[in-house]
Amino acid sequence: MLDIAWIILGLVLLYFGAEWLVAGASELAVRLGITPLVVGLTVVAFGTSAPELAVSIGSNLKGSGGLAIGNVVGSNICNICLVLGAAAIIWPLGIQRQVIRREMPILIVATGVFVWMLSDGLISLIEGGTLTVGIILYVVTSLIQARKEPTFVVSDDIPEDLIEAAKTGGAKRTMWNLFMITVGILVLVGGAELMVYGAREIAMKFGVSETLIGLTIVAFGTSLPELATSIVGALKKQGDIIVGNAVGSCIFNILAVVGITGSISPLKAEGISTVDVAVMVGVSILVLPLMWYRFNINRIEGFLLLSGYFGYLGWTVIASS
Numbered sequence: 001m002l003d004i005a006w007i008i009l010g011l012v013l014l015y016f017g018a019e020w021l022v023a024g025a026s027e028l029a030v031r032l033g034i035t036p037l038v039v040g041l042t043v044v045a046f047g048t049s050a051p052e053l054a055v056s057i058g059s060n061l062k063g064s065g066g067l068a069i070g071n072v073v074g075s076n077i078c079n080i081c082l083v084l085g086a087a088a089i090i091w092p093l094g095i096q097r098q099v100i101r102r103e104m105p106i107l108i109v110a111t112g113v114f115v116w117m118l119s120d121g122l123i124s125l126i127e128g129g130t131l132t133v134g135i136i137l138y139v140v141t142s143l144i145q146a147r148k149e150p151t152f153v154v155s156d157d158i159p160e161d162l163i164e165a166a167k168t169g170g171a172k173r174t175m176w177n178l179f180m181i182t183v184g185i186l187v188l189v190g191g192a193e194l195m196v197y198g199a200r201e202i203a204m205k206f207g208v209s210e211t212l213i214g215l216t217i218v219a220f221g222t223s224l225p226e227l228a229t230s231i232v233g234a235l236k237k238q239g240d241i242i243v244g245n246a247v248g249s250c251i252f253n254i255l256a257v258v259g260i261t262g263s264i265s266p267l268k269a270e271g272i273s274t275v276d277v278a279v280m281v282g283v284s285i286l287v288l289p290l291m292w293y294r295f296n297i298n299r300i301e302g303f304l305l306l307s308g309y310f311g312y313l314g315w316t317v318i319a320s321s
Contacts, residue, residue: 006198010224013191017225019232021047021184025241028177037096038146040244041103041251042139044229047185049252051193051225056261065268069118072257073272073280076111076250078223080283081309083230083246088302090234093243095291103247104288106138110254111284115277121269128262135255188225223249250284275319279312 021044029039052075056068087093110131117127226249233242261267290301297305 004198006194010191010194010198013187013194017184017187017189017191017228019184020180021188021229024177024180024184028174028181031174031177035096035146035240037098037240037244038142040241041248042142043181044241044245045248045252046139046256047181047188047225049226049249049257050185050189052223052253052257053260054189054193056257057264060261060265060267066270066272068261068267069123069258069269069272070276072253073276074220075223075253076280077283077312078220078309079226079246079250079253080287081305081312082220083223083226083249084243084287084297085302085305085307085309086227087230087234087242087246088297089299089306090231091237092299092302093234093297094240095243095295095297096240097295099243099247100288100292100295103244103251104291107247107251107254108284108288110134110251111281114254114258115281118269118272118277123258123262123267123269125263125266128259128264128267131255131259132263133259135252135259138251138255185225188228191224191228273319276316283308 025039025044028043029035052071055071059065059068059071084093114131117123117131123131226245229245230242233245258267287305290297290305
């Protein structure tokens with residue numbers, strides 16, 4: 001009964017954390033004159049990937065490399081299929097050309113490098129360091145490019161009251177936005193941790209394997225910040241932050257989570273099947289034409305993504321039983 005209570009409390013924290021994070025990030029984007037997409041790809045993506053990083057580092061230091069790798073593989077599948085799918089069902093997602101021309105190719109290349117590194121069953125210290133350098137370069141170039149772009153034109157995705165607050169507020173308002181983002185991230189991480197703890201305890205009581213827990217419960221739990229942020233963003237019709245959050249989190253999971261975890265201690269890929277990795281690669285590639293066509297992910301396509309996720313989840317559970 002206590003485990004269920006942790007899950008419920010975690011859900012409450014996820015909702016409020018996402019609400020504060022989306023509001024703070026949206027207004028900050030307007031104040032800094034950069035697109036919400038860039039904020040979603042960097043600040044929001046890093047913040048919502050914090051649970052994956054914490055879980056992977058902790059698991060690897062405890063000798064559970066399979067759980068750490070499974071967490072990243074499962075989270076990326078979850079981000080693309082569940083997060084984008086659920087958000088698109090609530091509100092069709094407009095896709096900016098930058099995502100197709102820059103972010104998706106970066107994600108596909110990073111995924112390919114990650115799979116190649118996994119071919120020997122180990123992410124070494126050097127490989128982890130290489131991925132870490134990659135995320136640093138990605139963030140720096142994203143922010144530099146954002147500053148070089150023409151003055152940000154506010155889109156219809158941003159509510160008028162938020163635009164007014166951003167324009168009239170001074171330095172104190174900027175500090176307030178940063179405070180909301182920070183608190184939102186911390187509350188999201190706390191909510192995800194409580195949900196993962198409760199779900200993991202319930203699963204272990206039923207004798208579920210560690211790798212399966214990593215691919216499903218932990219991966220889903222650590223993706224809850226992305227999911228919560230995207231659902232709140234969809235309800236507020238802020239599509240740029242949703243897409244930036246989902247795609248950016250996938251990039252952060254591979255370059256930052258795997259990179260930093262592997263830089264601290266060699267990361268052994270134990271118990272991860274080729275099917276799981278193939279699904280991660282497949283959805284990362286297949287979502288590109290969905291985005292390219294009409295530069296939009298509509299409700300039907302969102303439903304297909306969501307169905308694909310639950311289909312994969314069902315197959316994973318059956319295959320491990």
